Amino acid sequence: MSEPLIQCRSLTRTYTRGTETITPLERLDLDVMPGEFLALMGPSGSGKTTLLNLIAGIDRPTSGTLHIGGIDVGGLSRSRLADWRSRAVGYIFQLYNLVPVLTAYENVELPLLLHRMSGADRHSRVAAALDLVGITDRADHYPRQLSGGQEQRVAIARAIVADPAILVADEPTGDLDKASAAAIMELLGRLSREAGKTLIMVSHDPACAAHAGRILHLDKGRLVEHAAATVGAAGVTT
Amino acid sequence: MIHPRYMPLVLKQLVRQRARTVLTALGVAVAMFLFVTVEALQRGVAAATELTGREVTLVVYRQNRFCPFSSRMPDSYAPRIARIPGVAAVVPMKIVVNNCSASFDTVTFRGVPREKAESITDGFTVVSGSLADWQRRSDAALVGETLALRRGVQTGQTLAAAGVTVYVAAIIRSEDPQDQNVAYVDLPFLQRAATRGGDGIVTQFNVLVDDPARLERVADAIDAEFARDAEPTTTRPEKAFVARAAHDLVQIVGFTEYLGLAALAAVLALVGNAIVLSVQDRVREHAVLQTLGFRSGLIARLIISEGVALCCAGGVLGVAAAVALLHFSRFSLSVEGVNLNVRADPAAAVLGLAVAAGVGVLAGLVPAFQASRREIAASFRAV
Structure with missing residues (x-):
């Protein structure tokens, strides 16, 4: 059996707001295997997004350890953490967060600007990512010219273009209609199954979460329940 | 300062707020016009009055x-x-x-x-x-x-x-x-x-x-x-003679140096304000770039580059206008029979552009520092 890609031990995150101390995540232990599709569920304020942000390296644990691919992510300097994110993680936001002044192509190209590669290499990788998410014909469009579903496809292309091992998605269908949400979930499932990406997704929607191989429920910063899911051709059973 | 592959990102951000960019660039242009004109005036005075050690002409005047x-x-x-x-x-x-x-x-x-x-x-x-x-x-x-x-x-x-x-x-x-x-x-x-x-x-x-x-x-x-x-006579080197004859004028021109500096201070405030506003509008966007792996330093340099690009655009406009005006109007200040040419020489124009770029860097420093120090997760929570 292979080693876990992500290992959290006693992972705790505390914020101070004025005189109040908030602990959205408390002494959490979690292992995520390579290629696993994990869904995080729970009520608002349960710590799902905090855990996602810690795994994505955009937040730091207050205590505990977080090892990803053997690297102590919590111990990296600000610059090294940025470099690590550019290589290892692709982040998919609920509200897409595309840069409005850039075209779909330029948005997808953004992460590659950080890597040493020729313009031709960059072009071929952007074209491949746009093709994979089925949005090649909208490459020259600006975000305002795209539908929500199309914007999220561009955001997914941006997340995968640098070929990271881990994809994190924070309610990726939260702002989409049912049809678009289903298409996006199908795409994410395909990335997990066919491209072998380790996918960690926060969702409030049980139907979306059911696409995952494992569902974790959080409440008040603690893990409360594990559920295994099996993705079927027509639906999901847990 | 930044790799050319990032320049489209910088320029597109400026085009994004077209009205703000145009108005700010025009402000920079007016200030740089004033700066170069004052600089030309001072250079004209310096050329006519400053002894170089190679002077060989004396002027003999009635005492x-x-x-x-x-x-x-x-x-x-x-x-x-x-x-x-x-x-x-x-x-x-x-x-x-x-x-x-x-x-x-x-x-x-x-x-x-x-x-x-x-x-x-x-x-x-x-x-x-x-x-x-x-x-x-x-x-x-x-x-x-x-x-x-x-x-x-x-x-x-x-x-x-x-x-x-x-x-x-x-x-x-x-x-x-x-x-x-x-x-x-x-x-x-x-x-x-x-x-x-x-x-x-x-x-x-x-x-x-x-x-x-x-x-x-x-x-x-x-x-x-x-x-x-x-x-009886008073004899002086020609440039000292000009400096004495144009003494009042030299003092007034010396005072204009403060006008030039005031123009620069105004540009600094104007561009700084424009960039601060622009950066405040893009807290989430910078957080996204950092999430993608952009280092804090790169974010800071992108913001400073926006200031430089803005000031250079205005600077080119203002310097060109000053050079054109001084060239075609052929201003010449005369007093007591001596003449001071007011001409924008290439050095004044280059200085004007360099100063504009420098002001752009200074104007971008504070917002760049602030943006680069923001925590990513906190930025997402804040907007």
């Missing part, structure tokens, strides 16, 4: 007289000056001006003996007409290019001012701002034509010294020679 109207000396002083050791040449000169106070449109006639023509025409470029024409006619004048353009006169026409009318025999170009703004005429003609003074009376002597190191000694010797005469 305690400060205007061509009142400085009168007999031209018989010329041979006595010529005998003083170290003197290479003496040119007696009658100066007639239409206005003794500071003015942008002063016409200065300089009367010099025809036999001394070579000593003054050396270094002139004839733009139109000929020196031979000047030698033939008694009322002929060699008119400096700047004066000719300002007065709109051409070769073959007449130029009238201060009660003197001359025939324009040639238009000349010279590196010396004094020559660019005067009309050289035959000395006896000007002595007759001028309403003040008369035959045998000159305003000053221009003395060429054979060695720059002997400049002060020769000046002292000249003043000593005439100390007991009815018309």
